[in-house]
Amino acid sequence: MPSLAHHIPSVPASGIRRIYEVAVxxxxxxxxxxxxxxxxxxxxxxxxxxxxxxxxxxNYSANGGIAPLRAAIVEKLARENRMHVEVxxxxxxxxxxxxxxxxxTVLLAAGDEVLVPDPGYTTFTMNARMLEAEPVPYPLRAExxxxxxxxELESLxxxxxxxxxxxxxxxxxxxxxxxxxxxxxxxxxxxxxLWVLSDEVYExxxxxxxxxxxxxxxEDDRVFSxxxxxxxxxxxxxxxxxxxxxxxxxxxxxxxxxxxISCVGMPDQFAAIAALTGDHQHVADSRExxxxxxxxxxxxxxxxxxxxxRPEGAFYLWVDLAYAADGDVAGWAERFLLREHVAxxxxxxxxxxxxxxxxxxxxxxxxxxxxxxxxxxxx
Numbered sequence: 001m002p003s004l005a006h007h008i009p010s011v012p013a014s015g016i017r018r019i020y021e022v023a024v025x026x027x028x029x030x031x032x033x034x035x036x037x038x039x040x041x042x043x044x045x046x047x048x049x050x051x052x053x054x055x056x057x058x059n060y061s062a063n064g065g066i067a068p069l070r071a072a073i074v075e076k077l078a079r080e081n082r083m084h085v086e087v088x089x090x091x092x093x094x095x096x097x098x099x100x101x102x103x104x105t106v107l108l109a110a111g112d113e114v115l116v117p118d119p120g121y122t123t124f125t126m127n128a129r130m131l132e133a134e135p136v137p138y139p140l141r142a143e144x145x146x147x148x149x150x151x152e153l154e155s156l157x158x159x160x161x162x163x164x165x166x167x168x169x170x171x172x173x174x175x176x177x178x179x180x181x182x183x184x185x186x187x188x189x190x191x192x193x194l195w196v197l198s199d200e201v202y203e204x205x206x207x208x209x210x211x212x213x214x215x216x217x218x219e220d221d222r223v224f225s226x227x228x229x230x231x232x233x234x235x236x237x238x239x240x241x242x243x244x245x246x247x248x249x250x251x252x253x254x255x256x257x258x259x260x261i262s263c264v265g266m267p268d269q270f271a272a273i274a275a276l277t278g279d280h281q282h283v284a285d286s287r288e289x290x291x292x293x294x295x296x297x298x299x300x301x302x303x304x305x306x307x308x309x310r311p312e313g314a315f316y317l318w319v320d321l322a323y324a325a326d327g328d329v330a331g332w333a334e335r336f337l338l339r340e341h342v343a344x345x346x347x348x349x350x351x352x353x354x355x356x357x358x359x360x361x362x363x364x365x366x367x368x369x370x371x372x373x374x375x376x377x378x379x
Contacts (some may be wrong), residue, residue, distance in 0.1 A: 011129040011329045014122050015152055015330055015349025022334060023268020025341040030364075030372035033333075033343035035171065035250040037363045039289065042275070042282040045233060047352045049271035057266045063257040065242070069269045072276045073242055077104030080205070082216035083225070088250045091243045092264050092272070095236075096201045096228035096333070097372035099243035101127050102237030103224040106249075106256055107163050107195050115156060117148070119318075121171045121199065125351070136161070139353050146175045146309065153267050155310040163195045164188070166211060166214055169202040172350050172359040173318050176209045183217055190220065201228040201241075202314040205292065206286055209312045231315075231363075232283055233275045240264060266337075288316040293362040293369055307379075318347070320352040320358030323379045329356055344371040 023029045052058075062069060070090045077083040077090075093099040100123060108114060110132035116124040118137030129134040136156055140146040153164075161252075166179040166185055177185075189196050196214060203211045215223040228241035245253060257263070257376060296315055301308050309318040325332040333346040347354030363370065 016345045030342045032360050033345045039234045039286045041234050044278045045271050045274045048274035049267045052267035052270040061263045064256045065310050066269050069273050071088045080212040083350050089245050093241045095239045096226045099226040103197050112162045113160040119354040124165050147335040157192050165197045167199040169313025172316050174314045176312040177287045179212050184212045196223045198225045201263050206313040238268045240268050251331045318361040319358050321358050323375045325356050340373050340375045358373045
């Protein structure tokens with residue numbers, strides 16, 4: 001049997017998916033590990049997707065997406081994100097996952113280095129390894145409120161560094177960077193002539209601090225921005241996201257998109273138009289649902305004396321279980337699942353700095369959420 005590509009064994013497996021795969025084999029599991037919204041898709045979005053199927057709108061589209069969807073995204077970016085872009089800078093992708101991978105594909109070559117947040121979303125590191133690039137973690141520490149330390153970032157830059165990834169609101173931490181912090185990161189990137197890759201999947205879910213798109217502050221076209229409809233509209237299975245590039249990359253992006261997916265499915269794109277242009281009351285309702293779950297969860301953890309990071313965005317709770325995990329939170333999470341039938345994401349799945357922590361998904365039925373948290377061991 002021929003061997004696989006030499007670098008594939010270096011791609012880390014997802015610690016989140018490991019827990020998920022064990023959980024699906026069990027009965028009556030309280031699922032707090034995977035970032036799956038518990039809210040229904042709004043009827044007008046379902047209707048648009050269903051109508052596209054009924055009308056047999058199932059052909060190829062342009063690589064970047066159908067014109068009405070790209071136009072709707074351009075309008076949304078100007079209205080919501082203070083980003084003023086041309087249609088040719090917008091590329092409809094198979095969720096944010098493909099958007100992130102596609103951006104890294106055009107920015108990184110074998111041997112290049114990319115600065116990734118630690119703790120940070122798992123695919124940042126997985127993508128880099130898939131491309132034979134080197135992910136270099138930059139620690140986000142509890143004592144700094146999980147904000148990046150610019151001096152520490154300076155010490156990590158080498159002649160091979162090409163990209164820094166920024167994630168705000170953060171998965172798994174729920175941290176939201178303010179304008180001053182984002183300007184500091186841009187200044188750092190400018191000094192070292194780095195690209196900035198911004199993951200803004202949770203842009204609509206913030207609590208008390210507004211979301212700022214780093215590209216709205218960019219003055220020299222170095223930011224690639226990735227967005228998703230999955231979490232905002234509870235459309236995780238529809239797989240629609242979009243990548244916004246600096247200007248002048250149309251030919252390159254068309255080639256890369258054709259080589260990877262050709263285009264996103266047409267019915268999904270029509271559903272996306274309805275999501276972006278239709279009534280957003282269901283999004284506001286979802287945000288308040290997650291906020292209510294957050295308050296209830298924090299009250300319960302406070303009463304039990306369990307330490308956590310209070311999030312400013314996204315729909316996760318970052319909980320300190322170091323007292324129970326004994327230096328192996330991944331092993332503890334699996335044993336906890338088998339014993340208590342509660343699935344949580346081990347913090348080590350998000351990087352070395354996550355050891356001892358767990359991520360709780362707040363996008364859940366409140367009664368089940370509190371029941372699951374109630375099964376956590378006391379300190």
